[in-house]
């Protein structure tokens with residue numbers, strides 16, 4: 079695993095955007111796996127700046143997002159579809175037909191999840207997967223569990239995740255209780271992984287996930303077994319790493 083320790087959120091966002099831009103330059107028709115949450119917002123801002131400066135081009139890029147709340151329509155401002163349009167897609171020259179996000183309005187979980195795995199396979203897999211890190215070590219919406227889920231599936235969100243995400247909703251009661259998410263297996267099949275993390279409140283999780291035992295109780299710990307992982311964090315998030 080490669081670690082980049084940056085002084086603050088802006089610096090880590092610039093570093094992460096540079097890594098994604100390098101991937102896009104190397105392979106203009108690359109498949110980017112994208113994430114939501116507050117952590118990658120700065121990275122998307124930097125990518126938009128690079129696009130506006132003429133440094134990167136999204137015209138051939140394809141994307142596959144990690145997850146989506148089940149039950150939210152795409153025009154709901156808390157859906158991840160809405161998030162991606164607001165924070166990236168609407169500001170760059172990506173072809174909307176090349177963007178993929180699980181469809182939270184699909185009632186039949188099994189059908190939607192196997193369809194999403196087929197979509198990823200038809201793209202030829204993910205070249206670079208961007209990830210955030212949940213306080214309980216979740217990646218995508220893969221919550222601590224007894225095993226590592228292999229493929230895209232429907233999850234019941236844990237209380238801590240609902241609590242963490244309620245800041246985006248009118249109240250905790252409005253946070254959906256389920257989500258569709260790529261599985262740990264889906265994430266591990268990405269050729270490269272880039273995880274962004276910031277803040278003191280994630281320091282314990284960073285230490286556990288990347289320096290503790292690999293266990294489905296800390297889903298991100300599986301990344302220790304991936305051959306090409308880059309973790310970009312600020313000093314606060316890295317403050318409990320054993321040195």
Ligand SMILES: O=P(O)(O)OC[C@H]1O[C@](O)(CO)[C@@H](O)[C@@H]1O
Pocket residue numbers: 113114115116117118209210211212213217218219239243
């Ligand atoms: O970046 P944040 O907002 O701390 O969220 C961390 C993780 O939690 C989620 O938002 C889901 O709860 C993920 O999408 C994200 O990777």
